Amino acid sequence: EPEVTQTPSHQVTQMGQEVILRCVPISNHLYFYWYRQILGQKVEFLVSFYNNEISEKSEIFDDQFSVERPDGSNFTLKIRSTKLEDSAMYFCASRPGRWGHTEAFFGQGTRLTVV
Protein backbone atom coordinates (compact mmCIF):
# COMPACT_ATOMS: atom_id res chain seq x y z
CA GLU A 1 0.00 0.00 0.00
CA PRO A 2 1.40 3.42 -0.90
CA GLU A 3 2.45 5.58 2.00
CA VAL A 4 3.87 8.96 2.85
CA THR A 5 7.50 8.67 3.94
CA GLN A 6 9.31 11.16 6.13
CA THR A 7 13.00 11.42 6.90
CA PRO A 8 14.68 11.59 9.30
CA SER A 9 12.55 10.06 12.02
CA HIS A 10 14.37 12.11 14.63
CA GLN A 11 16.50 15.21 14.21
CA VAL A 12 18.41 16.99 16.92
CA THR A 13 19.71 20.43 16.12
CA GLN A 14 21.23 23.38 17.92
CA MET A 15 19.26 26.55 18.32
CA GLY A 16 19.88 28.90 15.43
CA GLN A 17 20.72 26.15 12.97
CA GLU A 18 18.80 25.46 9.79
CA VAL A 19 16.97 22.17 9.40
CA ILE A 20 15.29 20.55 6.44
CA LEU A 21 12.62 17.97 7.00
CA ARG A 22 11.92 15.70 4.07
CA CYS A 23 8.80 14.01 2.86
CA VAL A 24 7.96 11.79 -0.08
CA PRO A 25 4.21 12.03 -0.65
CA ILE A 26 2.20 9.31 -2.34
CA SER A 27 3.06 9.45 -6.02
CA ASN A 28 -0.25 10.42 -7.61
CA HIS A 29 -1.18 12.94 -4.93
CA LEU A 30 -1.38 16.61 -5.81
CA TYR A 31 -1.90 18.38 -2.47
CA PHE A 32 0.69 18.45 0.25
CA TYR A 33 0.65 19.61 3.83
CA TRP A 34 2.79 20.10 6.88
CA TYR A 35 1.40 19.89 10.39
CA ARG A 36 3.15 20.01 13.70
CA GLN A 37 2.43 18.66 17.13
CA ILE A 38 4.19 20.06 20.15
CA LEU A 39 4.53 17.33 22.76
CA GLY A 40 1.26 16.77 24.57
CA GLN A 41 -0.63 19.25 22.45
CA LYS A 42 -2.92 19.05 19.48
CA VAL A 43 -1.90 18.77 15.88
CA GLU A 44 -1.70 22.17 14.19
CA PHE A 45 -1.80 23.06 10.51
CA LEU A 46 1.26 24.81 9.14
CA VAL A 47 0.96 25.02 5.38
CA SER A 48 -0.66 23.54 2.30
CA PHE A 49 0.99 23.36 -1.10
CA TYR A 50 -0.33 22.77 -4.59
CA ASN A 51 1.03 23.27 -8.08
CA ASN A 52 4.36 24.46 -6.70
CA GLU A 53 2.79 27.19 -4.64
CA ILE A 54 1.68 27.68 -1.09
CA SER A 55 -2.10 27.65 -1.12
CA GLU A 56 -2.60 28.40 2.55
CA LYS A 57 -0.47 28.96 5.62
CA SER A 58 -1.15 29.43 9.28
CA GLU A 59 0.06 32.14 11.62
CA ILE A 60 2.72 29.73 12.84
CA PHE A 61 4.25 29.56 9.37
CA ASP A 62 6.29 32.74 9.56
CA ASP A 63 9.34 33.86 7.58
CA GLN A 64 11.49 31.26 9.32
CA PHE A 65 9.63 28.51 7.50
CA SER A 66 9.63 27.62 3.84
CA VAL A 67 8.46 24.70 1.75
CA GLU A 68 9.63 23.34 -1.54
CA ARG A 69 9.02 20.54 -3.96
CA PRO A 70 12.46 20.49 -5.52
CA ASP A 71 12.29 17.47 -7.79
CA GLY A 72 8.71 16.39 -8.31
CA SER A 73 8.82 13.71 -5.63
CA ASN A 74 10.20 15.23 -2.43
CA PHE A 75 8.37 17.85 -0.38
CA THR A 76 10.53 19.66 2.14
CA LEU A 77 10.00 21.93 5.12
CA LYS A 78 12.89 24.21 5.98
CA ILE A 79 13.28 26.06 9.24
CA ARG A 80 15.95 28.69 8.76
CA SER A 81 16.98 29.49 12.30
CA THR A 82 15.53 27.06 14.77
CA LYS A 83 14.24 28.11 18.16
CA LEU A 84 13.66 26.01 21.23
CA GLU A 85 9.91 26.30 20.69
CA ASP A 86 10.23 24.67 17.27
CA SER A 87 10.76 21.37 19.06
CA ALA A 88 7.82 19.26 17.97
CA MET A 89 6.68 16.37 15.85
CA TYR A 90 6.29 17.44 12.24
CA PHE A 91 3.89 15.54 10.03
CA CYS A 92 3.72 15.61 6.29
CA ALA A 93 0.45 14.68 4.60
CA SER A 94 -0.81 14.37 1.06
CA ARG A 95 -4.12 14.06 -0.74
CA PRO A 96 -4.90 13.00 -4.30
CA GLY A 97 -7.35 15.85 -4.90
CA ARG A 98 -8.63 18.85 -3.01
CA TRP A 99 -12.35 18.40 -3.13
CA GLY A 100 -14.55 15.59 -2.08
CA HIS A 101 -14.06 13.16 0.70
CA THR A 102 -10.51 12.19 -0.12
CA GLU A 103 -8.73 12.06 3.18
CA ALA A 104 -5.21 13.16 3.96
CA PHE A 105 -2.62 10.43 4.38
CA PHE A 106 -0.02 11.20 6.99
CA GLY A 107 3.60 10.20 7.24
CA GLN A 108 5.05 8.76 10.39
CA GLY A 109 6.42 12.12 11.46
CA THR A 110 9.81 13.66 12.19
CA ARG A 111 10.59 14.45 15.78
CA LEU A 112 12.58 17.69 15.87
CA THR A 113 14.48 18.48 19.04
CA VAL A 114 16.11 21.89 19.30
CA VAL A 115 18.75 22.17 22.01
Added chain:
Amino acid sequence: AQTVTQSQPEMSVQEAETVTLSCTYDTSESDYYLFWYKQPPSRQMILVIRQEAYKQQNATENRFSVNFQKAAKSFSLKISDSQLGDAAMYFCAYRSSGDTDKLIFGTGTRLQVFP
Protein backbone atom coordinates in the same frame (compact mmCIF):
# COMPACT_ATOMS: atom_id res chain seq x y z
CA ALA B 1 -13.44 30.16 12.66
CA GLN B 2 -14.12 26.50 13.16
CA THR B 3 -13.17 24.80 16.41
CA VAL B 4 -13.08 21.19 17.55
CA THR B 5 -13.46 20.22 21.19
CA GLN B 6 -12.69 16.90 22.81
CA SER B 7 -13.70 17.14 26.43
CA GLN B 8 -12.30 13.79 27.56
CA PRO B 9 -8.51 13.94 27.98
CA GLU B 10 -8.42 10.27 28.96
CA MET B 11 -10.71 7.29 28.73
CA SER B 12 -10.28 3.67 29.64
CA VAL B 13 -12.05 0.49 28.64
CA GLN B 14 -11.70 -3.18 29.29
CA GLU B 15 -10.85 -5.50 26.47
CA ALA B 16 -13.95 -6.65 24.55
CA GLU B 17 -16.05 -3.82 25.96
CA THR B 18 -17.42 -0.78 24.15
CA VAL B 19 -16.24 2.78 24.61
CA THR B 20 -17.44 6.09 23.18
CA LEU B 21 -15.20 9.08 22.63
CA SER B 22 -16.84 12.49 22.40
CA CYS B 23 -16.22 15.31 19.99
CA THR B 24 -18.08 18.55 19.40
CA TYR B 25 -17.32 21.20 16.86
CA ASP B 26 -18.38 24.66 15.96
CA THR B 27 -18.95 25.86 12.43
CA SER B 28 -21.27 28.05 10.45
CA GLU B 29 -20.85 25.91 7.35
CA SER B 30 -23.45 23.42 6.22
CA ASP B 31 -21.13 21.17 4.25
CA TYR B 32 -17.93 19.77 5.71
CA TYR B 33 -16.12 16.58 6.63
CA LEU B 34 -15.33 15.04 9.98
CA PHE B 35 -12.62 12.53 10.77
CA TRP B 36 -11.29 10.44 13.58
CA TYR B 37 -7.55 9.81 13.54
CA LYS B 38 -5.70 7.36 15.74
CA GLN B 39 -2.19 8.09 16.96
CA PRO B 40 -0.54 5.05 18.55
CA PRO B 41 2.72 5.32 20.52
CA SER B 42 4.60 5.28 17.20
CA ARG B 43 3.07 8.78 16.72
CA GLN B 44 1.85 8.12 13.18
CA MET B 45 -1.58 9.55 12.36
CA ILE B 46 -3.89 6.87 11.04
CA LEU B 47 -7.35 7.58 9.68
CA VAL B 48 -9.99 5.58 11.52
CA ILE B 49 -13.21 6.84 10.01
CA ARG B 50 -14.69 9.77 8.13
CA GLN B 51 -18.13 11.33 7.83
CA GLU B 52 -19.49 13.66 5.19
CA ALA B 53 -21.84 16.20 6.73
CA TYR B 54 -24.35 15.90 3.90
CA LYS B 55 -24.85 12.22 4.68
CA GLN B 56 -27.38 11.43 7.38
CA GLN B 57 -26.21 7.87 7.73
CA ASN B 58 -23.54 7.32 10.36
CA ALA B 59 -20.26 5.98 9.04
CA THR B 60 -19.07 2.54 10.10
CA GLU B 61 -15.73 0.80 9.65
CA ASN B 62 -15.68 -2.66 11.20
CA ARG B 63 -15.62 -2.16 14.99
CA PHE B 64 -15.61 1.63 14.67
CA SER B 65 -18.73 3.67 14.19
CA VAL B 66 -19.74 7.25 14.67
CA ASN B 67 -22.79 9.00 16.03
CA PHE B 68 -23.07 12.12 13.92
CA GLN B 69 -25.58 14.65 15.21
CA LYS B 70 -25.40 17.57 12.81
CA ALA B 71 -27.81 19.85 14.61
CA ALA B 72 -26.00 19.34 17.89
CA LYS B 73 -22.60 19.56 16.15
CA SER B 74 -21.54 16.35 17.78
CA PHE B 75 -19.41 13.57 16.32
CA SER B 76 -18.66 10.74 18.73
CA LEU B 77 -16.65 7.61 18.01
CA LYS B 78 -17.79 4.24 19.29
CA ILE B 79 -15.29 1.41 19.49
CA SER B 80 -16.90 -1.98 19.95
CA ASP B 81 -15.16 -5.13 21.15
CA SER B 82 -12.13 -3.08 22.22
CA GLN B 83 -8.75 -4.62 21.66
CA LEU B 84 -5.39 -3.93 23.27
CA GLY B 85 -4.20 -2.53 19.95
CA ASP B 86 -6.85 0.18 20.14
CA ALA B 87 -4.89 1.89 22.89
CA ALA B 88 -3.81 5.21 21.41
CA MET B 89 -4.49 8.90 21.25
CA TYR B 90 -7.61 9.65 19.23
CA PHE B 91 -8.06 12.96 17.47
CA CYS B 92 -11.26 14.33 16.05
CA ALA B 93 -10.75 16.58 13.04
CA TYR B 94 -12.81 18.92 10.88
CA ARG B 95 -12.32 19.91 7.29
CA SER B 96 -14.26 22.53 5.44
CA SER B 97 -15.65 21.87 1.99
CA GLY B 98 -14.98 25.48 1.09
CA ASP B 99 -11.85 27.40 0.18
CA THR B 100 -9.66 25.87 2.84
CA ASP B 101 -8.80 22.19 3.01
CA LYS B 102 -6.74 22.18 6.17
CA LEU B 103 -7.65 19.84 9.00
CA ILE B 104 -8.59 21.37 12.34
CA PHE B 105 -7.88 18.98 15.18
CA GLY B 106 -9.21 18.63 18.67
CA THR B 107 -6.90 18.20 21.63
CA GLY B 108 -7.24 14.43 21.62
CA THR B 109 -8.43 11.69 23.94
CA ARG B 110 -6.00 9.13 25.26
CA LEU B 111 -7.63 5.71 25.30
CA GLN B 112 -6.30 2.99 27.56
CA VAL B 113 -7.41 -0.59 27.08
CA PHE B 114 -7.12 -2.96 30.02
CA PRO B 115 -6.98 -6.74 29.66
